[in-house]
Amino acid sequence: MAYADVREYTHLTDEEVEALGEELDAIRAEIEESRGQADRDYILRIIAIQRRLAAAGRITLFASFFPPAWLLGTVMLGSAKILENIEIGHNTMHGQWDWMNDPEIHSSNWEWDTTQPAEQWKHSHNYIHHQFTNVIGHDNDVGYGILRMSRDQKWHPVYLGQPIYNALLAMFFEWGVALHDLDLEAIRKGEKDPKVLRRQLKQIRQKVGKQVLKDYLVYPALTGPFFLRTLAANVTANLMRNVWSYLVIFCGHFPDGAVHFTEEELEDETRAEWYLRQMLGSANFEGSKLTHLMAGQLGYQIEHHLFPDLPSNRYAEISVKVKELCRRYEIPYTTGPLRKQYFQVFRTIMKLSLPDRFTSHDPAPTPPRMARRLRDDERPTRRSELGKWSGAAAMM
Known part of the structure; x- marks a missing residue:
């Protein structure tokens, strides 16, 4: 069920919540003051590794007639795409490296190697998702518009196909993300501004055209007689x-223990309460340093939601302090092995595809209040740490 009050859920007093917020502010200030050459070297090194992996993968595919070369080239290319999207692109567009004042690694300039325009992603992700994390009716990432991830989302027979939708979403995740900022629910209800919709569709069409041309025509054509083999490698790398990406994101938001909220929680929400909602609405997963690197450090999803614009390479360090705060304030800190977290996610997806009477042992859903999602001009002012969004897509 969704909760209306984080204070009530955690049984903390007003004073304790505000004290927790002050301690989290102190962690933020400490990391901001200590950012320096080591952090700069980290991101530049990761970018260099990613570009070398991509180049090596594409060069290796010139020998794709030899199966081991095809496999090696495909794995290197897929790994390069993962690094670019999650560790570099996602974190750069959050503004994690803006403090460096490097125009090439800045949230306002970075355009990532996927089908969703960066401008639209910064709106749907930085502004909507991170500000309204797990608030039913506000956070469009709860189910991505096609999955029922909470009993507070009204069941409909269409959700019987949820196992299939889930598999398709995983395989074609970049395409689902590309359409995410359109807000399909608003379009279906006739609430979407036609001018904004046309502008967004034009942006998507242009971005998709570039991606398709690059991955499925230009690079395969460069390998001449091995066009089809290289095309297959590019398709596999994107898969x-x-x-x-789907696995990392779902394991950070939908395992058991990640709490949903009603819109009442947003009423007069303080900064400390926002912190607390991020902690309760997110989940971590455990893994090796390589796993965390390939996950964009989003195995530390709780820390990322608390401090989305702090350098990702500092999340492991921050997690030690956040765990200690959770221990002292007796707040749940949801974490577990990656396979366990996804098992819980998958179980939820399967279970919630069925009518509520088949899950009657769960807490009853909270009666919804919202008649529609709010427009941006009706939403609260964004928090400064959520990354820059110019609003160009909405205004043009």
Whole structure:
């Protein structure tokens, strides 16, 4: 069920919540003051590794007539795409490296190697998702418009196909993300501004055209007689990136323990309460340093939601302090092995595809209040740490 009050859920007093917020502010200030050459070297090194992996993968595919070369080239290319999307693109567009004042690694300039325009992603992700994390009716990432991930989302017979939708979403995740900022529910209800919709569709069409041309025509054509083999490698590399991105994101938001909220929680929400909602609405997963690197450090999803614009390479360090805060304030800190977290996600997807009477042992859903999602001009002012969004897509 969704909760209306984080204070009530955690049984903390007003004073304790505000004290927690002050301690989290202190962690933020400490990391901001200590950012320096080591952090700069980290992101530049990762970018260099990613570009070398991509180049090596594409060069290796010139020998794709030899199966081991095809496999090696495909794995290197897929790994490069994963690094570019999650560790570099996602985190750069959050503004994590803006403090460097490097125009090439800046949230206002970065355009990532996927089908969704960066401008639209910064709106749907930085502004909508991170500000309204797990608030039913506000956070469009709860189910991505096609999956029922909470009993507070009204069941409909269409959700019987949820196992199929889930598999398709994993395989074609970049395409689902490309359409995400359109807000399909608003379009269906006739609430979408036609001018904004046309502008967004034009942006998507242009971005998709570039991606398709690059991955499925130009690069395969460069390998001459091995066009089809290289095309298959590029398709496989994109599938690798899509499925892994889906896995990382779903394991950070939908395992058992990640709490949903009603819109009442947003009423007069303080900064400390926003912190607390991020902690309760997110989940971590455990893994090796390589796993965390390939996941964009989003195995530390709780820390990322608390401090989305702090350098990703500092999340492991921050997690030690956040765990200690959770222990002292007796707040749940949801984490577990990656396979366990996804098992819980998958179980939820299967279970919620069925009518509520088949899951009657769960807490009853909270009666919804919202008649529609709010427009941006009706939403609260965005928080400064959520990354820059110019609003160009909405205004043009």
